[in-house]
Amino acid sequence: MIFFHWYGVYFQAMAKILSAALDHPLDKKEIRRLVQDTVVGETAFFLLSALEEGRWQLLTKEGTTPIKNKPVLPLTTLEKQWLNAIALDKRMHLFCEAPYEDPQVEPLFLPEDICVFDRYQDGDPYEDETYRAHFRLILSAIKEGKQLEITMKNRTGSLMRRRVQPHHLEYSPKDDKFRLITTGNRFGNTINLSRILTCQWSKTPLVTAGEPEEKQDAKRKLVCLLHDKRRALERVLLHFSHLEKEVEQLDDVSYRLTLWYDREDETELVIRILSFGPLVQVEEPEDMVEEIKRRLSLQKRLGRSRSV
Amino acid sequence: MAYQELVKNFNRIRDYMREFYIYGYKSRKAFTNKSSRSYDNERRRVEGWMGDYMQSRRSASGKQIFLTIDSRTISHNPLYQAWKVKSFTDGDMTLHFLLLDILAEKALSFPEILQRLDQALSVFPSPKTFDASTVRKKLKVYAEEGLVTAKKQGNTIVYSAAKPPEGLNEDALNFFSEAAPCGVIGSYLLDQTKSAHEIFALKHHYIASAMDSQVLYELFLALRQKCSVTLELENRKKDGVRVLTVTPLKIRISVQNGRQYLTAYEQQTKRISSFRLDHVRTVKLGKQELQMEEWKAALERMEAHLWGVSSQSHTKERMDYVEFTICYQPQEHYIPKRLLREKRCGTVVQLNETTCKFMAEVYDASELIPWIRTFLCRITQFHCSNQALEDKFYNDLEEMYAMYQLGGEKP
Numbered sequence: 001m002i003f004f005h006w007y008g009v010y011f012q013a014m015a016k017i018l019s020a021a022l023d024h025p026l027d028k029k030e031i032r033r034l035v036q037d038t039v040v041g042e043t044a045f046f047l048l049s050a051l052e053e054g055r056w057q058l059l060t061k062e063g064t065t066p067i068k069n070k071p072v073l074p075l076t077t078l079e080k081q082w083l084n085a086i087a088l089d090k091r092m093h094l095f096c097e098a099p100y101e102d103p104q105v106e107p108l109f110l111p112e113d114i115c116v117f118d119r120y121q122d123g124d125p126y127e128d129e130t131y132r133a134h135f136r137l138i139l140s141a142i143k144e145g146k147q148l149e150i151t152m153k154n155r156t157g158s159l160m161r162r163r164v165q166p167h168h169l170e171y172s173p174k175d176d177k178f179r180l181i182t183t184g185n186r187f188g189n190t191i192n193l194s195r196i197l198t199c200q201w202s203k204t205p206l207v208t209a210g211e212p213e214e215k216q217d218a219k220r221k222l223v224c225l226l227h228d229k230r231r232a233l234e235r236v237l238l239h240f241s242h243l244e245k246e247v248e249q250l251d252d253v254s255y256r257l258t259l260w261y262d263r264e265d266e267t268e269l270v271i272r273i274l275s276f277g278p279l280v281q282v283e284e285p286e287d288m289v290e291e292i293k294r295r296l297s298l299q300k301r302l303g304r305s306r307s308v
Numbered sequence: 309m310a311y312q313e314l315v316k317n318f319n320r321i322r323d324y325m326r327e328f329y330i331y332g333y334k335s336r337k338a339f340t341n342k343s344s345r346s347y348d349n350e351r352r353r354v355e356g357w358m359g360d361y362m363q364s365r366r367s368a369s370g371k372q373i374f375l376t377i378d379s380r381t382i383s384h385n386p387l388y389q390a391w392k393v394k395s396f397t398d399g400d401m402t403l404h405f406l407l408l409d410i411l412a413e414k415a416l417s418f419p420e421i422l423q424r425l426d427q428a429l430s431v432f433p434s435p436k437t438f439d440a441s442t443v444r445k446k447l448k449v450y451a452e453e454g455l456v457t458a459k460k461q462g463n464t465i466v467y468s469a470a471k472p473p474e475g476l477n478e479d480a481l482n483f484f485s486e487a488a489p490c491g492v493i494g495s496y497l498l499d500q501t502k503s504a505h506e507i508f509a510l511k512h513h514y515i516a517s518a519m520d521s522q523v524l525y526e527l528f529l530a531l532r533q534k535c536s537v538t539l540e541l542e543n544r545k546k547d548g549v550r551v552l553t554v555t556p557l558k559i560r561i562s563v564q565n566g567r568q569y570l571t572a573y574e575q576q577t578k579r580i581s582s583f584r585l586d587h588v589r590t591v592k593l594g595k596q597e598l599q600m601e602e603w604k605a606a607l608e609r610m611e612a613h614l615w616g617v618s619s620q621s622h623t624k625e626r627m628d629y630v631e632f633t634i635c636y637q638p639q640e641h642y643i644p645k646r647l648l649r650e651k652r653c654g655t656v657v658q659l660n661e662t663t664c665k666f667m668a669e670v671y672d673a674s675e676l677i678p679w680i681r682t683f684l685c686r687i688t689q690f691h692c693s694n695q696a697l698e699d700k701f702y703n704d705l706e707e708m709y710a711m712y713q714l715g716g717e718k719p
Contacts, residue, residue, distance in 0.1 A: 005395065005396035009392045009393065010314075014401065057435065057436050058406070060432065064431075069413070071405055071408065073408075074454070074469055074472055075470065076453050076454045086494070095480040095483070100476050108490065109489060113532075114558070114561060115558055115560050115611070116561045116563055117561070118563060118564045120649045139507065142507050169507060169508050172510070173510065173512060174563045234330075235565070238566060239564070242378075242380070242515070243378055244377065246376065249334075249367075255333065276681075277677075277681055277707070281712075296684065296705075297714055299686075302635075302687065304702055
């Protein structure tokens, strides 16, 4: 089983309270602050009520505890099984050479137990030593807020040199690729890790930091009609579930779906919509409707040919 | 009974989370399978855990509640929160911290543990008393789950707290808790660290699979222990359940729609089939299956002709043959590259500088149709041995032309 109370938010909050109580007696105000720092909403309310009522004999009225050691949750067998499984993942060596493994516990799963059947085949070279070195340097730069000097090949194969402020790494399970998201670069904020040729600390001091700039009109709204034939409702909603969305039922078989997507992904979205054939009809934005019409007109001109 | 935030049985909230997150168009009265009070309680729970991700809209049919999350903008799957609200008793909470504290310093026998417990509780004006069998049961569960180790010393069993986590790579935990199967376990580990870095985001991240983690976990156990499983499976309309005994062979995962499947040998039909994990309600481990390796080898041979998960043609033939040709401009070198990187089986042949042909023999050609449609505007030829499917492809095209006022024929 994986659903255990000791992993729960109540236990996490209690561990924090008890750790603090080991240091000094806690007053109500501090307990309230510790609870609110750990949990939100009704959880905080229920937790504080239970503490107030003294339902758990762990904290005295004076704010002390009979506990002598800082509470730590030992590694459970479940966690060891999972850690042993991810130690076998080819991406693990991006992070370290010797990942945690417990030889006395069987991995929860082996790579051969899983088949990701629709992942693209040109994923990043995780076994390449240079790629690993770049990955680790980028991780350090993100955590330390430092700049990097990067040379890379662009889409056309030309060499480029850039000084960047790394913000975070983005991974796409579909593309099986990592991208570095940077801030403050007028040439764009996304760099494919596999295109990086050299990567080193920048000698120039930090100039800009902060969040990646939101490009103007970066998020776009797409509205489409969905005809629930051939289980289209479930298929379409699952397919686009990773985006912000709203669904409205119009009648027994028709739905209106509104999605918010990144402008840079527009072409990808067009072909994803086309994959559903006549079950999805785009209403907005107008330029996407025009692009779909353009593609369909071209297809119509190519005609119908069965075989060669 | 008064409302309680904590949950005893995860399956209770699994359906609601999925409804709110995937669909999100139903009003309260449309949840016909459940009572109104059950709906109100579950909605309140999900609202509490999901905060701002939970939104509502009013329409003629009433108020609709839905979860809306752009998974590219988050570092940690918010649906994991549902796994962290397991119900517990007051005794569970008290014993958890006291026992792990008592056993942290040195190994103790059972009578010594009872004595130390009483000592610890004596600081309270009305100390709780735990009977010996409650404490013994608790130690047994903790030993089974690895929180406590039990060792024999002479004729006595002594207990000690298991080792705290050491040497874990927090960056790896941050990544794999999102990218690996059963990532919620990584999230449990992260909760014990002080990791505050938000280093990773995932694009095309299907977070709803988190709701099926228990099912996936049990299936992994069966795969590792090489045993059969009895599944309780919901039907598509969710108004009935069937029970089936199968031998698990592999977990098949889609990163393009987030579905997870169990591919298994079905004893009754003597076939290899796939079952969606979100349709599985319970998994019960059965007997050891000596033929598992044999069936795994059979599945491996089949995989050269599996596009998705379907292993059955819609015709009487064992396999469907499908081919299509696309044309492109000489500078559009990314188009043939797309064919090569996106194909899951079959072959690509370059016919001339601007034309490529894809050919494959697959169990079910209908699974390829959505992918083939992504090349619309370039398809110069399409053929499928399943004539009905070929006709459907072209009829769908006509319907699309009509839909966008391009002069096609409505069906």
